Amino acid sequence: MALYFIPLATVILFIINQLTNTLCIQKEIPEEKQPKVFRTINVLITILLISSYVEVLFA
Template sequence: MTIYFIPLAVIILFSINQLTNTLCVQKEIPEDKQPVVFRTINVLITILLISSYFEMLFT
């Protein structure tokens, strides 16, 4: 299960980062605030992926 989940998680993070970049461009978020937006979204998505991994692992 880990063999499939880790590559899928990387693909999800890459896709979310592309969508975040599109959001920043579309909403014209200033360059100095973009790292905060990316960091917040990446931390939240990582927490979501880790919790879903543990849920699949223990059920």
């Protein structure tokens, strides 16, 4: 299961980072606030991916 899930999670995280970058550009978020935005979104997506992996693992 991890053989498929880890590469998929990496791709999802990469795509989310691209979308976050687009969001920062469109909303004109200042450069000094962008790292906090990226960190928050990455932590939340990582929690979501881990919880979905655990759910699939024990379901």
